[in-house]
Amino acid sequence: MRMQITFFAAALILFSACQNGQKRQTDQQEQNKATASEQPALPTKEKLTGKWTQPIPGQEPAIQGIEIKGDGSASSINMHTLIYEKWQLNGDTLLLWNHSTGVKEPIAAIDTTVITTLTDSTLVLTNSNGYQSSYTRGK
Template identity: 45%
Template structure:
């Protein structure tokens, strides 16, 4: 019985140390990180949309190189940081100047992303409404 357990442990260790399985998995991860890196590069900058009811005015956010995010023309919803993973944009925020202050993360599915336009849908809540932002040059 002990010999079977030792054999299984040795087999597990050998499998974990197998260089071909490590290369395969690291290759898959590098493809994913390249995709994420490209999206990160495209996402950097100022993203704006018209304010509902005040279409001449714009609001949005700016995504900086260092993972810092900032709100543009929004005084109660303040973005702090951002990260992208695969097709999801995460925006950390806090609120100020409202009765119920909060901290949370906007989790946005990226539906469209190019040099000029970003379309997202919130993955939290049941709104399912798409929002489109234009990149300010």
């Protein structure tokens, strides 16, 4: 009889442990699903297209910015020495081709930034140095 009770207790413990393992696995699967659904969607060309402006530091309420056009071209808004030419979207990375003009040493460059935030009204870009530029969608 004592042997049966010991065997029964061991079986109960083993059964309980297996159930906890299955519950943990199910909980982990549910957590993975929730995390995947919380991941922000990658920016789209359609959502990025438009005029994006920000105040000119020290000259508020004057604004500057960039117009991102649906055909892949881009243009500067109120920036007469920095001329944007075209753009490309790679995942969450925005590439902006530009050149300077009217300065002592003109330069051509490709700005590479990560789109940190993109909503219907806000665009936040982060460069490789961690500097963030915030824009508001213009009309």
